[in-house]
Amino acid sequence: DAGITQSPRHKVTETGTPVTLRCHQTENHRYMYWYRQDPGHGLRLIHYSYGVKDTDKGEVSDGYSVSRSKTEDFLLTLESATSSQTSVYFCAISDARPGGGVEAYNEQFFGPGTRLTVL
Amino acid sequence: AQSVAQPEDQVNVAEGNPLTVKCTYSVSGNPYLFWYVQYPNRGLQFLLKYITGDNLVKGSYGFEAEFNKSQTSFHLKKPSALVSDSALYFCAVRGSAGNTPLVFGKGTRLSVIA
Numbered sequence: 001d002a003g004i005t006q007s008p009r010h011k012v013t014e015t016g017t018p019v020t021l022r023c024h025q026t027e028n029h030r031y032m033y034w035y036r037q038d039p040g041h042g043l044r045l046i047h048y049s050y051g052v053k054d055t056d057k058g059e060v061s062d063g064y065s066v067s068r069s070k071t072e073d074f075l076l077t078l079e080s081a082t083s084s085q086t087s088v089y090f091c092a093i094s095d096a097r098p099g100g101g102v103e104a105y106n107e108q109f110f111g112p113g114t115r116l117t118v119l
Numbered sequence: 120a121q122s123v124a125q126p127e128d129q130v131n132v133a134e135g136n137p138l139t140v141k142c143t144y145s146v147s148g149n150p151y152l153f154w155y156v157q158y159p160n161r162g163l164q165f166l167l168k169y170i171t172g173d174n175l176v177k178g179s180y181g182f183e184a185e186f187n188k189s190q191t192s193f194h195l196k197k198p199s200a201l202v203s204d205s206a207l208y209f210c211a212v213r214g215s216a217g218n219t220p221l222v223f224g225k226g227t228r229l230s231v232i233a
Contacts, residue, residue, distance in 0.1 A: 004162075031220075033220055035223075040225060041225060042125075042209060042223045042224055042225035042226045043163075043209065043223040044223075045220050045221075045222075048220050058220065090162055090163070092163075107153055107165045107168055108165075108220075108221055109165065110155075110162035110163040110164070111162055112161065112162045113160075113161075113162050
């Protein structure tokens with residue numbers, strides 16, 4: 001899985017509790033992403049980062065926050081978990097090729113996923 | 120806004136037969152198109168991409184995809200399916216305007232029957 005780890009891999013928590021998921025990469029890639037995967041919805045982008053301390057919202061960002069204090073780590077936090085946030089969460093990374101202006105060419109590489117259940 | 124449609128939730132094919140998994144897209148500017156595969160309890164694995172050039176793109180595990188600009192399609196194909204190809208397949212697109220993240224389709228489950 002291209003030098004990407006996610007922790008924990010499985011978590012069960014209760015409604016209203018805070019949860020933090022961690023994505024760690026060893027590839028020194030600039031861009032990092034958090035997606036959630038749900039049946040019938042495919043993958044939907046939650047938040048992404050284009051550098052340390054630079055983040056932006058995705059399609060389904062409500063109820064989630066992120067932080068990136070160093071290149072290798074991208075944290076996803078559910079401040080107060082709800083049952084609708086039960087899902088499988090994937091982290092992804094990508095990078096820009098030398099020469100600039102061609103970030104759009106690069107594929108994303110995905111981590112193994114975290115299965116989160118909110119009771 | 121960019122979007123991807125995978126019109127089939129499920130595709131069944133007999134082993135040895137050709138397979139096609141369909142994808143259509145909508146994007147401003149030139150599209151950058153990707154196919155990923157997901158095996159059970161795994162993350163997504165990159166298969167192939169179209170950036171520019173030849174409309175027929177070859178990728179991993181014998182898969183290929185054909186870009187058709189007039190039909191805004193990027194169908195995934197393989198001449199002879201294997202049982203081990205059974206998995207969930209995702210098409211994704213990003214536009215050429217800035218570093219926008221990939222937008223994924225809902226996925227198509229491929230079942231190859233022996």
